[in-house]
Amino acid sequence: MTATLELAAETELEENVGKRATAPGVDRIVLTGFMGSGKTSVGRVLAERLGWRFLDLDAEIERRDGRTVPEIFAASGEAHFRKQETAALAGLLGQRRVVVALGGGAPEELGNRLLMEQTPRTAVVYLAAPLETLLDRCERDDARTGSAGRPLLAQAEQRFAVRRHLYERIAGHQVETSARSVEEAADAILEALGRNR
Ligand code: S3P
Numbered sequence: 522m523t524a525t526l527e528l529a530a531e532t533e534l535e536e537n538v539g540k541r542a543t544a545p546g547v548d549r550i551v552l553t554g555f556m557g558s559g560k561t562s563v564g565r566v567l568a569e570r571l572g573w574r575f576l577d578l579d580a581e582i583e584r585r586d587g588r589t590v591p592e593i594f595a596a597s598g599e600a601h602f603r604k605q606e607t608a609a610l611a612g613l614l615g616q617r618r619v620v621v622a623l624g625g626g627a628p629e630e631l632g633n634r635l636l637m638e639q640t641p642r643t644a645v646v647y648l649a650a651p652l653e654t655l656l657d658r659c660e661r662d663d664a665r666t667g668s669a670g671r672p673l674l675a676q677a678e679q680r681f682a683v684r685r686h687l688y689e690r691i692a693g694h695q696v697e698t699s700a701r702s703v704e705e706a707a708d709a710i711l712e713a714l715g716r717n718r
Contacts, residue, residue, distance in 0.1 A: 542570040544714045547644045548617045551637055552710075553628055553688050554648035555681055556671050557658035559698050559706060560622035563648060566707040568620040577622045581609040590624075594672035607632050614640045626673065626680070628687040637691060646710050647692035650699040652681050 544550060550567065552560040561577055568575035579590050582605050586593055593602050606624060610633055613621050627633045637645055650658075656677060663669050673680060689695065694713040698706050 541572050542711050544571060544644065544711065546642065547714060548642040549614065549619050549621060549640070549644070550710070550714070551614075551621045551623060551643060551645045552648055553623045553645055553692060554625065554650075554698075555652075555655050555684060555688070556625040556674060556677070557655035557662070558625070558648040558650055559658070559703060560625075560648055562703045563698070563706045563710070564620045564622040566703050567710055570707055570711065571618070571620070573618040573620055574616070575620050575622070576613050576616070578606065578609055578613065578627060579622075579624050581613060582606055582624075585609055589670075591670060591672050599673075603630055606630070607636070611636055614643065625684070628691050629684060634687070634691050644694065644714055645692045646713070647688040647695045648698050648706065649688070649695050650697065652677065654699045655681075 550571075550573075552564050552567075554560055564577070565575050582593070582602070583589055585608070586605055588596070590602070593605065603626070606627055607630060610621075610623070610627060613619065614636055623633075637643060656674075659671060659674055659677075663671075694710070696706055696709045696713060701709060
C-alpha cells in the first residue's frame, strides 16, 4: 500500500516536470540529410525540447579552424575540409545529451559513418525531402543572408543521387520534412524515437 502511494506521488512529480521531452535509451541524436533539409533549425528546437545541448558540425569546424566553411573550401579544398569534419565529428560524438547537426556531406566519408555506427546510444535521424524542396530552401537561405554559404550547391544533383542512399543506410529513423514545420519535424523525431525503443 505504502509502496503504491509512493509510486503515485512519484508519478505526479514526474507529470509536473512532464513538459520536457525524453529520448529513451539515447544519449545523442545526430541529424543527417542534404543541404537545406533543416538539420540546424530542427536540431535547435529538438535540443530545446529535450533540455540538451545543440551542436552544429559546420560551426564546430569553423570554430576549430578559424575560417568559415566557404573560406576553407576556397583556400584548402574539399579533401582538407573533410579531414577537419571527421576530427570535429569525433569530438562532438564524445559528448552526452547532445543533438548534433551534421553537414550534408559528412556521410560520404566511410570514417564518419563508422564513427556514428560505433558510438553507443546514438540515434541517427534522416531529415528527408525532395531535391526541388531542398534547393528552394537553400536559395531562400542565400537570399535571406545575402551570401552563398554552400560551396557544393552547384553539384547538388550528382551529390544528392549518391548521398540519399547513404542517409537512408546510416539512419535508424527517417522523417519527411517537406510538409512539416520545424516544430512538427522535431516532434516527429521525438515520436519516432519513443516508438522504437
Ligand atoms: C556540405 C554541406 C554544408 C557544409 C559544406 C559541405 C555538403 O552543410 O558542411 O558546405 O557537402 O553538402 P549543410 O548541409 O549544413 O549546408
